[in-house]
Amino acid sequence: MLYDDDENIKEQIEKTLRQVEEKTKIRDSIRAESQTIKARCKDCDQEVKAAIAAQRAARDQLKSKRQEMDSVQSKMNRLNNAISVGDIDGKIRNMEHMIQHETLPLNEEKQLIRQIKQLKQNREELSSNMRKQDQSQQSLDHKEGNIEEHSKHLQLLKKEMEVLRNNVLKLDTATKDAKKKYNNEYDKLNELIAQFRAADEVRQEAYAKSVALKKQLHEKGKNFWDYRKAANKAQELAAGGKKEELQCFCVDQVERIMELWNKNDDFRRDYVRCNTRSTLRRLQTLDGRSLGPDEEPPVIPNAITVRASKNISVVSQSTLEQEKKPPSTESVIIKNEPVSKVVVQRTETSQTTKAKNPTKPSLLEKPVARWGDESDEEVKKEPVRTKEEEELLLKAEKARKEEEEAMLKEKRRLEEIEKAKEAQQRKKRNAEKAQQRAALKAQKEAELKEKEREKRARKKERRKAASAVTAENTEQESAPTSEILTRSMEEHDQSEKAAELTKKPQKPSQFTKQTKPKSVPLALRNRGKRRIQPWMWILIAVIVAVALFYVGNSSVLRSSLQGFGF
DSSP: OOOHHHHHHHHHHHHHHHHHHHHHHHHHHHHHHHHHHHHHHHHHHHHHHHHHHHHHHHHHHHHHHHHHHHHHHHHHHHHHHHHHHHHHHHHHHHHHHHHHHSOOOHHHHHHHHHHHHHHHHHHHHHTSOHHHHHHHHHTTTTHHHHHHHHHHHHHHHHHHHHHHHHHHHHHHHHHHHHHHHHHHHHHHHHHHHHHHHHHHHHHHHHHHHHHHHHHHHHHHTHHHHHHHHHHHHHHHHHHHTOHHHHHHHHHHHHHHHHHHHHHOHHHHHHHHHHTHHHHHHHHSSSSOOOOOSSOOOOOOOOHHHHHHHHHOOSOOHHHHHHHTSOHHHHHHHHHHHHHHHHHHHHHHHHOOOOSSOOOOOOTTSOOOOOTTSOTTSOOOOOOOOOHHHHHHHHHHHHHHHHHHHHHHHHHHHHHHHHHHHHHHHHHHHHHHHHHHHHHHHHHHHHHHHHHHHHHHHHHHHHHHHHHHHHHHHHHHHSSTTHHHHHHHHHHHHHHHHHHHHHSOOOOOOTTOOOOOOOOOOOOOOOTTSOOOOHHHHHHHHHHHHHHHHHHHHHHHHHHHHHHHTO
8 A cells, every 4th residue: 555655755756767867868969969079070080181191292292392402403503613613713823922922911911811711611612522523524515504404494393392382381271270170079079078977977866866766665665575475474384284383483573573663763653654544444543542432533544635635736616615615514524623633643743754745635525434334325414503512512522631631640640659669669679689698698608617617627637647647757767867867968958058159149020020929739648658758768868879889899899809819
């Protein structure tokens, strides 16, 4: 079944989908235009490449003509150089003759010397390539004809070069125009690409919004599908006759739903909102209480009428006609108004979305039939009431409401008193339990102390018995070996003193931790056997050493006596 906020989400999804379609159309149109401009850019690029190729070819032709012209000019220069070498030699001879045979002032003489040096340098430069000069000198007879031919050829080359230069200039302008056109088209393409990216971003945002709304709608219907799965599983368990598993499954489901109801506010709000019509059909009230003697059941909100009233933005003429109806209909409206207001207010609080305010259902329409009611029966018209009767009814209703409020307050007060009494009793029980625990703890501690005292007394008795036994043993064995013991003790003391001298004195650490001295536990003793004291071990070792010494001395004496012949 569809509800108000679900309808709002669906409307938002449809709106976002329309926006996505519009944005995709805009993006596709920009893409098509960019494709056409890309084709133009390709054509312009080909034109630019062709113009550059033609420009390069024209420049190559101009370069070749310039080289040909330079070669002709060099030939003419050679011929002119061949004529001028003799003139330079004649000038040099005349200047030298003037310096030698004429009386000239000092300044003029210096100037002539400078000119002679300059002419000699020019002559050396002109006569650098002697072979070429020889060839030119051999062709001195035909020099006038050659110069005229080369000059004519040079003029023709100049004309051709001018034509080629003009062609190169035209091609330069053509390439510039082609490049400008290409740059303009490329700028347009960049603008369209930027527009395409912006439109695509807007479209992606709208698409992401639609996906989020669909996900939200799916999340809202998730509980419904979980309930369906749980119901199907319960039916399967019931059909299979697995009563214990069915009972455990039902208990788990109830605990899960109660945990969600107690901890999740959104779940509780949605549950109440979605089950409003079902609750009114089953219980005839929203809070589950039984109806009063004169109380009428609230009107079940109809989703179709509410949805239709949302779409209407302008007040229709039918509402104006209803306001102008006779007082008989007005009395019915006044009577049914408070109940409908309560239902509408409760439905408004259960809605999560605030974009569209719910409108009140028309009170003159036929209410939706509850489960078990007959939908074909016509509504009976109530008799016409006077204003005094209506005022009395209103007063009676107010008095009834006040009585109900007073009863509710009294009930709450009694509940609070009971809760306070229970809290006091709980505190008393806790205090008694604490006292019992303290008494048990003290008793256990006393028992432990008594046990420890008994253990200590036993240990003291055992130590006294062991010390008496050891004293008797020492008195019996100390008499025959007193001398040997004194010697062994002296040797042992000397060895200990030597070891102490060899050892270096160790300084005590300044940062030793001052810990509490721990009592060393007594060593385990075998009570069945007789304990050997450490001084007895020393005595045994000394006896063995003396015996070995005596045996060694006796063997040496025997060998010496045998050597002397005894």
